Amino acid sequence: MKVLLTGASGGVGTRLREMLPQHYPHLRLSDLAAPKDLRADEEFVAADLSDMVQVERAVDGVDGIIHLGAHSIEGPWETILQANIAGTYNIFEAARRQGVKRVVFASSNHVVGFYPRGQRIGTDVTALPDTRYGVSKACGEALGALYAYKYGLRVLCLRIGNFGDVPLDVRRLSIWLKPEDLVQLIQIGLEHPDLRHEIFYGASANTRGWWDNSAAYRYGYKPSGDSETMLQAALDGQAKLAPDPVSDFFQGGPFCSQEFSADFEALRKEL
Ligand code: 15L
Numbered sequence: 001m002k003v004l005l006t007g008a009s010g011g012v013g014t015r016l017r018e019m020l021p022q023h024y025p026h027l028r029l030s031d032l033a034a035p036k037d038l039r040a041d042e043e044f045v046a047a048d049l050s051d052m053v054q055v056e057r058a059v060d061g062v063d064g065i066i067h068l069g070a071h072s073i074e075g076p077w078e079t080i081l082q083a084n085i086a087g088t089y090n091i092f093e094a095a096r097r098q099g100v101k102r103v104v105f106a107s108s109n110h111v112v113g114f115y116p117r118g119q120r121i122g123t124d125v126t127a128l129p130d131t132r133y134g135v136s137k138a139c140g141e142a143l144g145a146l147y148a149y150k151y152g153l154r155v156l157c158l159r160i161g162n163f164g165d166v167p168l169d170v171r172r173l174s175i176w177l178k179p180e181d182l183v184q185l186i187q188i189g190l191e192h193p194d195l196r197h198e199i200f201y202g203a204s205a206n207t208r209g210w211w212d213n214s215a216a217y218r219y220g221y222k223p224s225g226d227s228e229t230m231l232q233a234a235l236d237g238q239a240k241l242a243p244d245p246v247s248d249f250f251q252g253g254p255f256c257s258q259e260f261s262a263d264f265e266a267l268r269k270e271l
Contacts, residue, residue: 002026003190004058006049006091007068009035012106012163012182016066017042019183024190030058031069049087052094059094064102064190067091067140074131074258084136092147100153104189105144107157107199109175110134113252115210116271117174122212123159123199130252141199148197156189158182159211160202167206167227167234169241171253174208178225188219195219210251 001024007013008029017035020027028043029035038044047054049069059065069091071083088105095103113130115121127138137159144155161175162168163182181204189195200216203209204225213221227234246257246264 001064001190002028002062004028004030004062004065005068006030006047006058006065007070007072007106008044009033010068010072012160013068015163015179016068016183016186019179020066020186023183023187028058028062049090050082052090055087055090055094056098059091059098059100061098062100064104065091065095065100066104066106066186066190068106070106070136071133074133074255077132080132080136084133085139088136088140088143092143092153095153096147096151102154102190102195103144103147103156104186105140105155105157106202107141107159108134108137109159109161109201110252110255111138111141111159113250113255115251116249116268117171117210117251119251119271120210120212123201123215130250130255131258134252134255145197154189154195155197156185156195157199158185158189158202159199161211163202166230167237169234169237171247171251172237173227173231173234174206174210175203175251176206176225176227177202178204178223181221181223181225184221184223185216188216188221192219 003024009031030045030047034044045058047058114128129135141157144157147153148155162172163177167173167176201211201213205223207228246260247254250256
């Protein structure tokens with residue numbers, strides 16, 4: 001199976017470059033610019049995702065796409081619109097035109113950032129994005145559904161929590177995703193015979209998890225990580241953060257408090 005990894009030069013992409021080749025030896029990498037440490041045995045195609053011609057070149061001849069490429073935090077509308085919304089449309093549309101069978105889309109927990117912490121939610125709740133970035137990921141999920149139901153692509157959207165080796169603070173104890181667990185989720189997306197269109201949370205088996213990830217478990221997901229085993233690291237990280245009532249109340253954390261100008265007390269009472 002030939003697989004394209006977009007966003008290969010970013011933080012998550014860099015880690016996946018190390019981990020994916022043992023499962024997918026025919027891996028093509030793409031990003032705006034090549035990783036500085038690109039090896040001779042790695043294939044790289046530069047692409048600005050907002051340009052369909054470049055995207056079609058990157059997608060040419062692959063069977064599956066892992067689409068990470070995006071502006072991965074909050075940003076100005078024009079940036080989000082081009083990099084994330086137009087970029088993700090171009091990926092799905094190029095996949096359809098070229099007969100690519102599977103797309104794994106890196107969505108984000110920020111699609112549902114305005115749910116209060118502690119509220120257990122599944123993937124069937126109304127989107128409550130906490131940023132323009134979160135809106136772009138909700139839009140990517142909608143594009144995934146369109147291309148699955150209308151054009152027959154097989155699509156897995158992963159609402160990724162926080163990917164890394166350790167949970168960085170108390171919020172991340174609930175949403176942490178161990179790198180090996182992401183690889184497992186990607187394999188389900190690229191290979192599971194029954195998959196048509198699903199949304200999973202990209203989270204490990206965290207003791208303090210907020211999300212009902214039963215859809216992923218139905219497909220055989222067996223996460224190996226639990227952030228609770230690194231509680232102290234998270235508490236140490238938390239100790240460096242200033243208290244922030246809005247951030248501390250909502251699942252999306254600082255993405256919620258950025259630019260926040262609503263009546264927090266009224267909102268908190270309603271929820
Ligand atoms: C995300 O979606 C971001 O891409 C990442 O940088 C983290 O901020 C993560 O969410 C998070 O919520 O911790």
